[in-house]
Amino acid sequence: MIRKSAKDAFARLVFMYWKKKGLCAALINIFTLIIATGSAFALESQIHDFSSRTHQYQEKMAFYVDSPNSPGLERRRGILQCSEKKNNKPDIEGNAELKKFLDRLKRRTETHDTLESAQAAVARYRELAKKDPEEYLPDLSRSLIDLHHRLAERGRNQEALKALNEAILIEMDGLAANPQFHGRNLIDYLKILENHYKKMNKKKDALKIKEQRVTMLKNFYQKFPLQFGGKYIDELKHSIYEQLNADNHKDAIQLQKEIVKILRKLSLIHPESYLFPYDVELGNLATMLQEAGDFHQALDMIQKALLMDQMLSKKIEEEVALFLKSHNLIIKAAILSKLGKKQEALADAKTAVEIIRKLSKKNPDFFAKNLPPALDELALRLDENGKQQQALETEKEAISLYRNMARENPFHLLSLANALGNLGRIHMHAGQPAQACRSYAEALRTIALAVQKSYIPPSRTETFLDRYVQTCKMVGKQPDETLIKPIRKTLQEIRSRSENKAAVSAK
Numbered sequence: 001m002i003r004k005s006a007k008d009a010f011a012r013l014v015f016m017y018w019k020k021k022g023l024c025a026a027l028i029n030i031f032t033l034i035i036a037t038g039s040a041f042a043l044e045s046q047i048h049d050f051s052s053r054t055h056q057y058q059e060k061m062a063f064y065v066d067s068p069n070s071p072g073l074e075r076r077r078g079i080l081q082c083s084e085k086k087n088n089k090p091d092i093e094g095n096a097e098l099k100k101f102l103d104r105l106k107r108r109t110e111t112h113d114t115l116e117s118a119q120a121a122v123a124r125y126r127e128l129a130k131k132d133p134e135e136y137l138p139d140l141s142r143s144l145i146d147l148h149h150r151l152a153e154r155g156r157n158q159e160a161l162k163a164l165n166e167a168i169l170i171e172m173d174g175l176a177a178n179p180q181f182h183g184r185n186l187i188d189y190l191k192i193l194e195n196h197y198k199k200m201n202k203k204k205d206a207l208k209i210k211e212q213r214v215t216m217l218k219n220f221y222q223k224f225p226l227q228f229g230g231k232y233i234d235e236l237k238h239s240i241y242e243q244l245n246a247d248n249h250k251d252a253i254q255l256q257k258e259i260v261k262i263l264r265k266l267s268l269i270h271p272e273s274y275l276f277p278y279d280v281e282l283g284n285l286a287t288m289l290q291e292a293g294d295f296h297q298a299l300d301m302i303q304k305a306l307l308m309d310q311m312l313s314k315k316i317e318e319e320v321a322l323f324l325k326s327h328n329l330i331i332k333a334a335i336l337s338k339l340g341k342k343q344e345a346l347a348d349a350k351t352a353v354e355i356i357r358k359l360s361k362k363n364p365d366f367f368a369k370n371l372p373p374a375l376d377e378l379a380l381r382l383d384e385n386g387k388q389q390q391a392l393e394t395e396k397e398a399i400s401l402y403r404n405m406a407r408e409n410p411f412h413l414l415s416l417a418n419a420l421g422n423l424g425r426i427h428m429h430a431g432q433p434a435q436a437c438r439s440y441a442e443a444l445r446t447i448a449l450a451v452q453k454s455y456i457p458p459s460r461t462e463t464f465l466d467r468y469v470q471t472c473k474m475v476g477k478q479p480d481e482t483l484i485k486p487i488r489k490t491l492q493e494i495r496s497r498s499e500n501k502a503a504v505s506a507k
């Protein structure tokens with residue numbers, strides 16, 4: 001059945017993607033896979049009738065897919081050979097039904113890259129839909145979306161909007177007959193409409209459409225949790241990103257709690273697909289709570305995640321289960337440190353590093369990139385336990401690995417800067433202010449380079465900047481103005497943008 005294969009495919013895809021890209025990329029993309037699984041569930045309901053109709057001629061078509069050792073193959077070969085002798089083609093009834101199904105799949109996946117082909121498709125499917133609306137209205141809807149895109153590319157916004165609205169009306173009319181299929185399309189089309197209004201600078205209209213879309217999506221999720229859960233979570237994650245950009249951590253945490261609540265429900269319905277993301281998002285919630293200063297609740301969340309690890313160890317690959325455990329132990333170590341449980345925090349950090357080292361030796365291509373953050377956390381825990389020499393050695397190992405990673409991908413520049421800043425902090429605790437000053441200076445230079453590649457985190461940058469100036473004064477050295485001036489300018493620009501966003505939101 002498609003539903004069972006979707007479960008298996010989801011599990012395989014998550015693991016393969018994780019192994020290929022690493023934890024960060026897997027976490028970023030995992031819900032895309034969930035949505036894909038939901039699409040498979042929706043597809044099953046749509047082709048159920050077709051499956052029942054094709055059952056009667058499955059035996060006649062079996063020679064297309066059987067292996068050489070399948071029982072009855074010789075008989076089927078005889079049927080095929082006989083058929084070829086008679087009319088040179090297989091069973092007509094079965095072939096016609098299969099052809100109809102394949103034609104439908106082809107129509108539902110075709111795209112039109114030119115305005116002329118999109119217009120021709122709309123005209124063709126409009127005529128066909130008059131004769132057979134059930135069969136061809138979905139094709140008309142999709143071709144109207146293609147037409148919208150082609151018109152919008154040419155700046156013909158009013159015509160594009162007209163095509164988009166017609167597609168939306170088609171999906172709304174189909175909700176009663178098939179809410180899952182048309183509901184997913186409707187949500188997608190409303191998102192396109194929202195973006196259309198944004199491009200036309202109609203922010204109020206865009207906001208209104210967004211509110212309607214999110215409300216509708218929530219209602220669909222409540223009625224069809226498996227089919228719309230992934231899409232709803234994806235929407236909530238986007239909202240979290242917006243709230244964090246606006247420094248609204250309180251609302252971001254509430255949205256993350258909603259995601260955890262949804263995944264808990266989905267994991268009870270479909271544990272094979274949703275226990276893993278439930279575990280991951282518990283860890284994300286714990287991190288957000290820790291950053292907000294709610295350490296006790298953060299500890300409660302990460303302990304739940306670690307209990308979930310034990311359950312998952314029996315359901316997923318051992319390497320994946322161990323890696324997820326190490327990730328959660330790193331989060332737990334940081335939380336325990338904030339609660340003053342420094343020795344427990346150090347023990348968890350050591351365990352996490354031991355796990356990652358073993359995995360890295362076994363599969364360096366897959367796990368080595370995750371060793372530096374574990375080492376970084378361990379160095380901090382060693383430092384707070386008064387083991388500065390070990391902390392310095394551990395942090396330097398993390399920095400060396402981050403340097404190699406940053407050469408291949410500038411995305412890691414920020415992690416490198418963070419590790420350099422931590423190295424400066426450890427040097428200070430070891431009574432080495434001159435070395436600390438050099439570490440903070442390099443951290444700032446790395447951040448300056450990261451500005452050119454992506455962005456900088458304001459709060460952490462300000463911390464490094466202050467510590468750099470302080471350590472320079474301690475060793476009687478003037479801060480390098482050519483280094484700190486452009487960074488201060490960038491920080492001021494970021495503050496101004498944040499203030500402007502807050503002012504617009506208030507209005």
